[in-house]
Amino acid sequence: MIKTEKILHLKSCRGRKVRVVREHYLRERVPCYSGVCQADCVNDGKVLPEDLTHYVVPDVGVVVDYLEILEFRELQGIVFTQTACQAVQHSKGRRQYNRLRNLLKDPRHDCVLFANEFQEYSYCLREKGESQEKWQTRCVYSAAVWYYNHLAGMMDIVMITEDQEAVAQYSCLNSGVYVISVQEYLQNFWPELQAAHELYSSISQALQEKEGEGKEKEYAEHLPAEVLEAGIKSGRYIQGKLKVSKHRPQTEAFVMMEGFSNKSTETGWRVLVHGDKNRNRATDTDVVVAELLPKSEWRWRATALTEGQGEEKSGEDNGSKALPTGRIVGILQRNWRDYVVTFPPREGTQSQSRNSQRILAVPWDHRIPKIRISTQQADALQDHRVVVRIDSWESTSFYPNGHSVRVLGRAGELETEVQTILIENCINELLFSDAQLRELPANSLDNPWKVDPAQEAERRDLRESHLVFSIDPKGCEDVDDTLSVRSLAGGEVLELGVHIADVTHFVTEGSLTDLEARSRATTYYLADRRYDMLPAVLSADLCSLLGGVDRYAMSVLWELDAHTLNVKDVWYGRTIIRSSYQLHYELAQALLGGERAEVPELAQLGPDEKEAKLAQLTRALKMLTDVGRHLRAQRDRGGALELEGLEVRAQLDEERNITALVPRQPLEVHETVAECMIYANHWVARKIQEIFPHQALLRCHPHPQQELFGQLVEVARAKGFTIETGTNKALADSLDQAVDPQDPLVNRLLRMMTTQAMPQALYFSTGAQSRDQYYHYGLALDRYTHFTSPIRRYADIIVHRLLIAAIAMETGAGPGKALASNKELQEMARHINQRNLAAKQTQKLSIELFQCLYFKERDPQTDERCVADAVIYSILDDGVLAFVPEYGARAPVYMKNREGQVVSAGQDGSCEWQSGSVRRYPDRVTTTSSRGTSTFRLFDHITVRISVQSTHCHADRLNFEVISNKPYHSAGSQQPRSQGRSQLVQEVVRLAEEAYQQAQEKAARRPRFSTEEREFCQSKTPNLYSLLEEVRELALMDLEMVPQVCATTA
């Protein structure tokens, strides 16, 4: 080993130059991580494949500025030098450095790190007078040469650099080591990778523009990190996550403090930040440091529907106090993500900048400020939605600077809008890669999948002994749960079985499929399509517990006392099953009801055999129903809540059950199946928690905060009902009582409001919470987890692995592979929770998109479908929020317009605009004009006209105009709402397809912006997935009022 000195000239974060001398040790052997290695390097970990034409070694400048391009998975054989990595760390900060490290770790990316500065023959001493940049480039070149020699000339090496002098200087020195520019590299090696070319030109534009910015300060400088830290410690500053108001994104934002209960009781849990100067360049979700302003400068938050009204109300007016108000002095962590922006029309809001290529793009998300983009495509991209990234936001710049990443398409087109929703929720790259698909087992006609004899020996074989069947919605492909029930010991024992798809048998931990599923965390359901967590060969075939075929399963079998149904014994383990019947809900219910229903599996049999089999199946269904009723009653006694959309019902229905959409006649068999699944989840939770008390993945549903029930209680009282919120039992009972026989919608709305006041159910690691926090409030169970849907939820995959490890521990075999630590598991839980929230948000937005596209096609003045019955569910200062059951849509109804006129109802109920005034009461809004006083109460049915408010840069919104304060009656309004819903989706899809066809025909005339279209679409089957979740998301309360929202999104 050779010792030498390394002299570094670093720039401190405040721009000061620092000279650092370090002892530096050189070695002869430094691993190359190449599959071509001839020198027996110890290459543990990721290794570059042999079958490439070349390896590419990016120069420091390329890694620092163009890392995004190197992130394309298509690019293979990338060698990152230590020199370049350190440069990223020094010049770009921790976030970018972590990004690079993650890239190096990720097996889906074909790149490695070479410790060139420790390699005796590749390290270069810095020469006197040599600039840092020149020296770094020389180091990287030297590393490239080392590779060529080390691999004995068997692999060509391409060094890419943006330094033209380096190209001239080095390109002729060694044959086999090529030095070219990034642009040249992309053109020669990746001519088809259009996205990379576009990204390259967009980043280089942005870099050019960055030079020559103005000097005048628009914002205060951020304080240095040490000062912020000291300030937080001393209590002078407050740290938290910035949450920008959805309704007043320009002026209102809050710093949400974490763990607000313990300190600064005076300020509470959030600090208002008013105006963009005080916000000081922080963007939504950044971790910021704020300073409180003097109390005299504290402000109120606005509550009016229309901007500018009721903004400056005084404290007495609504009885509330001014909020602690502050200004942001520093940013601890930027949480910039990919943003979708719209390029403005040329004549529109152009920046007055000297360069006509710089434009201000408007983010789709209202909460994000305009982003300045330098581009040569400003004309071509007018009215297009484009994905951009923010590069920087200097104090001298009024807007942040960014660059475009890719073009989604023309604003307003279905595919563009769907992709926009996905990207805004950080759902990217929804394609399964070839490498990943190669991992999967095949199942084709020539090469059918078979049960492996080794597995047959290891698993409990239930194929002959058990009558296994599934009950799902019609047309369900991914069957992840099946049931069995039989009578044992002469009728004294009843054995109940839940058999779940054995996904972890096929998805090995750490495999590419596993990593992909983990990063997706869930299947995403949109109004017209879904994006699966697992590839179809697993989700719809090998893991799916289809009828009549052998499948692997994870089973839980309970032996219950036939009389008391108490549990005598539980068995957990891997099994082989063959499901006999793939029933759907209606069929199962018909069999239970004694109807003569045709069971497809029995169609070919003779009458006697058919009769016998049918009797056997019906008997099993009846036994199951008894068990289900018993289990349900048990939980009811514990205080389980029946909330629409809460897990009680949604557990099974969550992603599949259409029938639960029709709330009037839920089939009992739904509940029966749901109860069995809840039971299995509960017993698996018990098992893994007992064996792994500090590292099991469970799901809790925290006790709701009493104060959040305020609105619910008040609203119910207005209707003459008392809601008790003390315990879940009391709440469940009082909700059952709150029924208006005239209007079933009242009870539904109250239940939805209850759901809104509830915290989210969350996954957690048992080591991260105390035992009393494990409780699941909604289900009234002391422990709960997700085990029954491994095909579409990653949490269940983790739980399956834990259960297998637990069984192994019990048999004394040890857990096998090292389990995730409590910390790792908690990190995973956070990721899954966050992805679930994104999935819900995506679904909600996609449903709203379809609603808008549907109404956009109609003329609200003439089309009768635009007039509907609506019910008022919330009161605001100058209007109400209303819900239209027919379309499952909600929107504000303004009682006052911009001209200051108010809605005034005549004798017959018909409304018109008149000059007058509005007044708000807790349970009603009244308007007064020359025609008299009109009142709009909570739960009143009114007639609204639905139209679409188009904003071009953002999502369209529905607008309800009240046309009568009386309910709407028409012949068509009696049909079930869900029917209207699926028709709505189908019609929008049909129109979009027509438009797509037309566009294809016109494509010759148009540039190729539609290439990205449909790229991510995996399954286009219209998904009839329930409204249930959407109804649950129905925001009956302003979510920003709910403190735990920030905790769950964190």
Ligand SMILES: [Zn+2]
């Ligand atoms: Zn080697």
